[in-house]
Amino acid sequence: RKEVEQDPGPFNVPEGATVAFNCTYSNSASQSFFWYRQDCRKEPKLLMSVYSSGNEDGRFTAQLNRASQYISLLIRDSKLSDSATYLCVVLGPSSASKIIFGSGTRLSIRP
Amino acid sequence: DTGVSQNPRHKITKRGQNVTFRCDPISEHNRLYWYRQTLGQGPEFLTYFQNEAQLEKSRLLSDRFSAERPKGSFSTLEIQRTEQGDSAMYLCASSRFDRDGNTIYFGEGSWLTVV
Numbered sequence: 001r002k003e004v005e006q007d008p009g010p011f012n013v014p015e016g017a018t019v020a021f022n023c024t025y026s027n028s029a030s031q032s033f034f035w036y037r038q039d040c041r042k043e044p045k046l047l048m049s050v051y052s053s054g055n056e057d058g059r060f061t062a063q064l065n066r067a068s069q070y071i072s073l074l075i076r077d078s079k080l081s082d083s084a085t086y087l088c089v090v091l092g093p094s095s096a097s098k099i100i101f102g103s104g105t106r107l108s109i110r111p
Numbered sequence: 112d113t114g115v116s117q118n119p120r121h122k123i124t125k126r127g128q129n130v131t132f133r134c135d136p137i138s139e140h141n142r143l144y145w146y147r148q149t150l151g152q153g154p155e156f157l158t159y160f161q162n163e164a165q166l167e168k169s170r171l172l173s174d175r176f177s178a179e180r181p182k183g184s185f186s187t188l189e190i191q192r193t194e195q196g197d198s199a200m201y202l203c204a205s206s207r208f209d210r211d212g213n214t215i216y217f218g219e220g221s222w223l224t225v226v
Contacts, residue, residue: 008151032213043202043217044154087153091213098167099144099215101153 136205
């Protein structure tokens, strides 16, 4: 089983729609979680951190479910510019843990 | 520009040759990571440093790969006797690991094509 798993997609949704992705992780002791966005042939860029209480940044909402070991990303009122690959990122339990990326979920917003 | 800097950005090399990539992290960051990414996949962890100490190496990192961070600042990733399967984007990232978190920031990547 992969340490971090995501549905690869692609998700193809119309502009203005709401779309949600999940990401599961295998290590129950993982301590930090992030969503990164990656455009084609570019480097990943931090979209948002994921906090236990859930957090929102504009149209984006991230949530963590420790009991079921998944994190989610919700995008409301999607824009054409949201088209990208969204990477789930997990930091392990100790200060010496490495950062693990999921394979990414591709999102395509159509006009 | 005070972000993570990588060079060269693109490298085409013949199979069997050695290549070296350099990464200059954000100056106050104590951790530096190397990842490899192929099309359609997420970044795969290769190795990381805290200051000058190499804390972990992935099993993906064969003995043809070596990484250094001699003074705890910039890092180099060398691939010896390159193979076609080494063709990928090599990403460097850095972070300031402290009790407030460990957000990592990526460089633009170094694209390697082995022909």
